[in-house]
Every structure is written in structure tokens, then in C-alpha cells.
Amino acid sequence: MARVDDYKLSFDLAAQELAGADLAEVARRSGAELDPDGSLRLDYYGRPLRITRDAQGVMTVNHLDDGPALPLAEQALVMHYLARADGAPTTGEWITFREVEAGEFYWSAFVKRAKDPLVGFFGQRPEFLQALAVKVGGRDGGQAGDASVIVRAFPRVEFLLVLWAGDDEFPADGNVLMDKSIGHYLSTEDIALAAGLPIYKMMALSRQG
Numbered sequence: 001m002a003r004v005d006d007y008k009l010s011f012d013l014a015a016q017e018l019a020g021a022d023l024a025e026v027a028r029r030s031g032a033e034l035d036p037d038g039s040l041r042l043d044y045y046g047r048p049l050r051i052t053r054d055a056q057g058v059m060t061v062n063h064l065d066d067g068p069a070l071p072l073a074e075q076a077l078v079m080h081y082l083a084r085a086d087g088a089p090t091t092g093e094w095i096t097f098r099e100v101e102a103g104e105f106y107w108s109a110f111v112k113r114a115k116d117p118l119v120g121f122f123g124q125r126p127e128f129l130q131a132l133a134v135k136v137g138g139r140d141g142g143q144a145g146d147a148s149v150i151v152r153a154f155p156r157v158e159f160l161l162v163l164w165a166g167d168d169e170f171p172a173d174g175n176v177l178m179d180k181s182i183g184h185y186l187s188t189e190d191i192a193l194a195a196g197l198p199i200y201k202m203m204a205l206s207r208q209g
Contacts, residue, residue, distance in 0.1 A: 007072040014079035019057035021083075030085035030185075031155025042155055044070075044078060045198055046137030051082065074197070080190050081154050088184035094160050094177040097195065102188045109189075113196030114176045118161060121203050122147075123172030126163045132202040133161070145174070151198040157185050159195055 018026065027034040032042040032051075040051040041064075048064040061075040070078075097103045097110045122129045126147030130140065133149035138161075141148025145162035152158045159176050166172035176195045186194060 004072060007076050011072065011076040011079055014076065014083045015057075015059040017083040018053070018059060018079065023053065026082055026085070029087035030082050032082070040082070042078075043137060043152065044074075045151065045153055045201060046135060049078065051078065073193070077186075077190055077194060077197075078154075080187065081157070081185055084185055084187065085156065086184050088156075088181050090156065090158075091180040093180040095180050096175065096177060097191065099180075100178070100188050100191055101183055106188050106192050110176075110192040110195060113192055114199060115174065117196060117199045117203070118163070118176060119172055119174040121199070122163055123166065123174060126165065128206060129161065129163060129202070132205050133198070135205055136198045136201045138198065153194050153198070154185065157182060157194065159198065161198070 023038060023040060024034050026032065027040055030040075030042065032040040034040060035050075038053070042049055042051070047067060047070075049070070050062050050064055051059060052062070053059045059079065061070060061078050063070050097114075098107060103110070129147050130149055133139070133151060136151055137153070138149040138151040141150045141160055141162065144160060146165040148160060148162045150158050150160050157178075159178055161174070161176050163174040164172060176199075178191065178195065182191055
């Protein structure tokens with residue numbers, strides 16, 4: 001399990017990549033907005049964030065709503081997104097995690113972080129999925145599965161969460177799909193993390209009543 005020091009190092013490495021970057025170009029490639037003061041704004045699972053860089057090149061990630069502070073692991077994920085984004089257009093083609101680069105290698109991590117929690121928590125109550133998704137940047141997923149939502153993690157990264165209801169013969173099942181362009185924005189390890197985050201966020205919201 002990653003430690004706080006690991007997340008701090010991960011954040012700092014991405015910040016170093018962005019320290020001398022043209023933030024207007026970063027905004028263009030990532031879909032973020034560049035404010036007149038030079039800070040970046042973007043929506044992250046339905047939450048507005050501001051990313052700033054001071055005169056020494058030190059970068060910070062802050063939320064602009066009244067919600068909880070963003071954990072360091074998620075701050076690092078935001079930095080990774082900004083550093084990796086190359087502006088590639090989305091394709092409209094949903095793929096499975098196994099289809100991303102080195103997806104087989106990280107498959108067990110993806111199942112543990114995303115697929116199993118999705119099915120375990122929402123499999124028997126798909127109505128919760130659609131009700132809670134709007135609070136984490138989600139919308140209706142159309143006709144996929146018996147219940148589905150599309151959650152926007154970043155301006156150029158979305159996940160399709162799909163559930164299939166169980167019956168007397170088969171248990172409930174589900175999956176988290178992603179646009180084929182996702183490798184232009186997140187590493188495979190980050191995809192495994194990002195795919196599970198909306199599920200855990202929705203689980204936490206459900207406990208708040």
C-alpha cells in the first residue's frame with residue numbers, strides 16, 4: 001500500500017514536469033480553464049478545483065467548494081492528468097481496462113479498486129447508482145446494462161459504470177469502461193485508481209443519508 005511519502009513524491013515529480021510548462025498550453029491540452037491570474041481551474045468528479053503555481057514554481061491543488069479537503073493521493077492524480085494530457089480527442093469508443101496498455105498487469109488492482117466495489121455495493125440496488133452519480137459528476141449512461149452512468153473524472157476523462165442485475169441463476173455483475181483515448185491522459189496505474197474513486201465517493205455519500 002502506498003504511503004503518504006509515496007504520494008508526496010508522486011505529486012512533486014509531476015509538479016516538476018509542470019514547473020516550467022506554458023500553463024496556457026496545459027489548459028488547452030487538458031481542457032482546464034486558465035484564469036487571468038495564471039491559475040488553472042478544472043472540474044474533478046463534479047468538484048471545482050484551482051491549481052496554482054507560485055514564482056518559485058511550487059504548485060498547489062485546492063478545492064473551491066465547501067467539501068472536504070482533497071487527499072494527497074487525489075492531488076497527485078490531478079497533477080498526473082495535467083502533466084500527461086496531450087489534447088487528443090475522445091473517440092466515443094468505450095473499452096475495458098484489459099484493453100489499455102499493460103491492463104492485464106494491473107487487472108487485479110483494477111478489480112479490487114473498481115469492479116468489485118461497484119458490484120458489491122450497487123449490484124442489488126442499482127437505483128442508488130443513478131441517484132448518487134449526479135453528485136460526483138455523473139449522468140445517465142443510456143441503454144448500457146440494466147443500469148449505467150457516465151462519470152466525468154476530468155474534462156477529457158470519463159468512465160462508464162455498468163451494472164447487470166442478478167437473478168436466480170446468475171449473480172449481479174458490472175464493469176467500468178473508459179474511452180479509448182484515456183492513455184493520452186492517465187497512466188494505466190492511475191486509470192485503476194481513477195476508475196474506483198467515483199464508486200468510493202458515492203459509497204461515502206450514501207452513508208451521509
